[in-house]
Amino acid sequence: MEKKQLFAQSLIQKIEAKEINSVGELNKAKIRLAGKIGLNQLPPNPTILSFAKNPSLRTKQLLGIKPVRTISGVAPLAIMAKPIDCAHGTCIFCPGGEKSFFGSIPKSYTGHEPASMRAQSNQFDPYLQSFNRLYQFAATNHNLQKIELIVMGGTFPSFPKTYRHSFVAGAFKALNDFSDLFFAPSGFDFKKFNAFFDPKKFEYKKQPISFQKKLLHQKGKPVLKKEQKKNETGSVRMVTFCVETKPDYCKQKHINDLLDLGVTRVELGVQALDDNLLSFSNRGHSVQDSVMATQHLKDSALKVTYHMMPGLPHSTSEKDIGMFRELFENSDFCPDALKIYPCMVLPGTPLYKQYQKGLFSPLTTKQAARIIAKAKRFFPPWVRIQRIMRDIPTQFAIKGVQHNNLRQFVKQKALELGIECQCIRCREAGHLQQKKSFQLKPNNATIQTIKYEASKGMEIFISAEDLKENALFGFCRLRIPFKPFRKEITSSSALVRELHVFGEPLLLGQKKKDSIQHKGLGKQLLQKAEEIAKNEFSKRKIVVIAGIGAREYYRKQDYILKGPFMEKTL
Template identity: 45%
Template sequence: MDKVLVSGVKKPVRMISGVTVVAVMSKPFPCPHGRCMYCPGGVDIGTPQSYLEDSPAVMRALQYNFDPYDQVRGRLLQYVAMGHKPSKIELIVMGGTFPAMPRDYQEWFIANALEAMNRFPRKKLKEPTLEKAQFKNEKAGIRCIGLTLETRPDWSKEKHVDWFLHLGATRIELGVQTVYDDILLKIDRGHTVKDSVEATRILKDAGYKVVYHLMPGLPGSDPDRDFEMFKEVFENPQYRPDMLKIYPTLVIPGTKLYEKWRESCYRSYSIDVWIELLAKIKSIIPKYVRIMRIQRDLPLHHIVDGPRIGNLRQVVQEYMKKRGMRCKCIRCREVGHYMLKIDAKHRGKLRLEKIVYEASGGTEVFLSYVDDLDLIYGFLRLRIPSEHAHRWEVNDKTAIIRELHVYGPQVPVGEFYQYSWQHKGLGKNLMLEAERIAVEEFDKRKILVISGIGVREYYRKLGYRRHKNSFYMVKYI
């Protein structure tokens, strides 16, 4: 690994995927539908719904009284103290159903989070407006390259998606939890499978990257049914998310599920069953999907039933390795992780791989640079929207680039490192190939990009401009 990148750097894994993740938490606010059977936390104990007071993310947020500016500034200062050079920030807003909060609070929260990047390392001077904070961040020293919001399927319909664009969001995490209506009813989830299907399509047609939260082990399920759920998610084109967070069901005191457990009406699987199940799930994940997390980030002492293993992903990976099983998800193939753990100067021979699949009424083209070890260096998601796309910018000649990402160690904006893959032309080549495919294979002449605010300058260099009165970047070909 390039000494410039890792010399004196603590926890280099934090920047090995090409970005620096900064997670912030909104203030405690009740969920719009009530509380799910398994859900801990909440306003009554002073935490956002589904989080506990001694969870790492909550403790950081409490330290700053849930102030977004101070949370971002504090996290960036921590990264700098560890030797990092944060430049490309992936901002994640946690804390329950953020879109259900008052809209003026949402605007204030995002504006202050962006302003903390704009002014870093200085403290807040005055209250920023969202529009000004976004404009300044386009050319700031520390830029927001992506904004993620958490929500529910029934809070991700057309009017909600329009609001997400106003806030500058580029990725949405959907609390789908299961694809079985009988289980959704049993756990008091408050939405249906139809809501999940509809939200997925609306989001993709608007250019969003979609993350599913899925919970194996819920009441009414079993290991076989859980495995069939994941097969359904990727075999049925109504679903096919881009990313996954797999959260095995945990029994936590203070929840309705805990009361069921005390009454012997619910029991989790044994740890051996969990590991085998998760290994089987990982073995069927398509190459266009990234498993972002396996297991909730909760202190283990709260868990009275369910897998009490903090490094569950690693345990499952070791189980798979011993049995000759392989996960082909993006996270398991990232070149940066390979460089960090195995070969610091790995320079594979790259080839462009193309995967085409149907999803949510449209067509997806997944382009990626891979090498002879099947390591992934960068990828692009191109969508031909469904006929139901609701955004006014989308017509029958439109294609949407939903994601562009180059892996390996994060290289700050404007810099160049020898043993890194960013700023070497991979992103530009992926864009050119996507444009060619859109024109030659699908007869599309208008290319939209759902760009992170801090990436707009990059797209301008590739001939894109800000679509008038719109969040998107656009190029006519």
């Protein structure tokens, strides 16, 4: 009997015998079975189902359910640096820090968020956090070959350089070791994976931390440049890399260091566009700091996500709505993506004292939903609203937005007001596909361009869209820089800050056949960017920011590595 058939039939037998009762159990059983039989690729559910002679309803339902996937194509791996206090003091709304109310927790977190719980149980070690997260991805059958690395927990550039570099090196090393240990040329090796993590015989179960530390030690101390180089061709690649910082820790020297680390996207805690509001909140930076940081980041080809905080002390709903309008009407701002976190009152913060004295009352869920719904009117088609609401569990907020499903409230309010959001997230094909009864086809896409001035340069947003369905398959951010300070970027350079093709990522070991990600759309978008740069702006060079693990992709398009960038002469 063919291995695949054996696999499918054993699995179906287990479902029919009620040994498998949930998608979670199904995924675990698949991995166990693949290891036992020696399969290197998991057949997709429809294939498995095709081997069933007379499938019962429960078999059909279980194999029909799509496992949870990371819709935008890349698995997010969030790790946290150790807790340190901020040099400027404490923002009035900020929980966390050393010896905080919640214990020693990274700044701006409570220790109860999923990522910060993982960080604590791994003693804030980057290697252990990353390695264990990859284990979780594999054990739940997520594809983990494309990783977005996210460093959270306060102001990373404010750490000493040696800490920053060894922290990032540790994360890269975890990706590389995982790749060495469990990937064969033919695909993921479920057998090795199961043997390594076998709870029965394995010291890992008893003392996972000390065991993994030993593993780390055996394989030598992580060296940043070496691990980066190795990751370029590994099986678990870091394709995007994001770091959180404040606008006052995002000057040229900080940006140079972020580029050395391999960062491709920066999340800036801008919070407000009014110096009074910032100083009431003791933010330790000005609006001008945000303007300059944004320009320097974009002129270095980096992507910029803003964190904005409606409901700060001394703000009003009208002011907050006006702030979102200004974000996109004033070309000094125009971030590529947005995270909106309404101000909450958390115990142990200075704001909590003001609240107790009756000097401050936070937004309610309804008020926050109304502000954000109205703000949607101003969101252009080139911005991505990444997240509404912190992942701070709301039971820890004394007062303020009490619902973790704020996004639902916002949706409802926007519907009432007749506002349709045009942002990237609302239009991306992966998300839309879940609502459609027919297949959205990238072949129907037309290439569109939008030009807008931003941070004194010119942005050209090139997208592949199904205009009839208002569906976005991918996009490219081309920039004509204003005042670049990197030597790699000259007056004849145009920048590609982002190239993104959406689609459902593949399951671990699944063949790349039907996914939107592999139809050559990326190539088309990149060629269009090259054409525009050359023909409309007379540029002679394209400089791309690419995640370390995406460098090979650009090499195939005739780009070469120059400093932290990939470049091509036109």
